[in-house]
Amino acid sequence: MFIFYTFVKKNMFNSPACKNCQFKSAAAKFLNEDELGNLENNCAEIELKKGDMIFKQGILSSNIVYLKKGIVKFYIEGLYKEQIIKIAKGPIYLGIPTTFDEKYNRYSATAIAKSNACFIDIDTFKEFVQNNGNFAYEIIVELCRNEINLFHKYINRTQKNIRGRVSDALIFFSEIIYESDSYKLPLTRNEFGNYIDTTRESISRILTEFNKEGIINLEGKKIEILNKKQLKMISKNG
């Protein structure tokens, strides 16, 4: 991340056209001409392939990342293994909790689909928060939403059985991530299990169960939801 920062300062990248950005965040819509110009000069846009790491736990961080489009996974190096904590898609800010008041990243983020990310200099970002109330307000709204979502995820982990949690995840990918009833899972069975706190074996079993029960059509990583009503039932009664 430090490298990007130096490059930007030397103008070795073409500055992105923040003013006309089609993927402007709710917060960035409140930036005035001057501020947008400032953003353009202190920001670099990068194209990411599936599997590219965006930032890494334990490494010094000096950028806020704005994911214009794409899908990412957040994960933490735990005591014994890596744990996926969250999957999200752009447009979204990625590094606020880990960069804002922390020297080192407290978690890692990796693209799990082709993505576009803007690396914004942290001091520039802080300036906006300090001087532009509307900008700051929108950032707070996003942070609040994230916290509530995590509370729900936390509760579901303990209070739903595995069939319920698998249903939740399938619905999440369908409604939030892909906005379609058929999609290709961006995770291996192992990662899927890790994500909802179970084993790859249980994922395999339950997906084939759902397939046999006619709730989904399963073909490797390709999922087609055939009976969303029932899936939602299972999610509830989990």
Next chain:
DNA sequence: GCATTAACCACAG
């Protein structure tokens, strides 16, 4: 006790 749930292990594509 007996049934259910889910993790762990092992082996085979």
Next chain:
DNA sequence: CTGTGGTTAATGC
């Protein structure tokens, strides 16, 4: 990387 089968431990009638 996946799917399946057997085993086992925990929990709830």
